[in-house]
């Protein structure tokens with residue numbers, strides 16, 4: 514550690530727990546398998562509520578590993594919490610206030626940033642499977658990182674949850690920067706990407722059209738396909754089918770890659 518902070522206060526993220534509506538829970542498993550590349554071995558546990566009376570056995574919870582980073586000497590992996598408050602004056606529109614007030618919450622985990630060693634490849638893969646993003650890949654001049662923000666996790670026609678993912682890569686190469694620069698409009702280059710995301714979320718909340726992680730139609734197709742199965746009953750063949758469904762959907766809707 515760089516400071517003289519005691520070792521017992523050197524935290525890293527061990528896991529994150531996400532409470533999900535049953536419909537989102539059903540779609541989450543194929544999304545983790547296909548979009549996040551989770552293998553059956555990565556499912557660390559799955560706990561089931563035993564059948565009782567007319568109620569069949571039901572999935573209660575599962576945990577999945579989504580990455581395994583080898584520690585490289587001298588390269589520290591930071592663990593960071595960022596906090597945001599609605600700083601707009603009372604009466605002025607604020608998506609941050611909407612996210613809090615709309616859920617009757619004084620605190621809300623807004624996004625989880627997942628670090629990847631190759632953001633451009635992940636972004637392309639996600640787009641090819643219908644995943645929607647609020648921004649193109651942004652470059653943070655300050656921190657020498659590139660990042661992109663996904664749509665929010667909520668139900669079709671439902672209320673926006675205020676929860677989304679950030680995917681980021683630290684220390685991108687000059688070639689990677691050039692590739693992003695070529696794909697992006699000049700206006701997307703911000704000194705401070707926090708403001709880029711902030712402005713984009715504000716526009717979304719103001720327009721009342723918050724972009725979901727998956728388009729509604731695609732979400733519904735996946736849900737209909739797995740709705741009568743518990744997560745442990747979803748087979749590799751089912752996942753292959755869903756993967757094709759996602760790719761076809763993305764192709765048909767000209768998701769720009």
Ligand SMILES: [Fe+2]
Pocket residue numbers: 595624626679
């Ligand atoms: Fe972030």
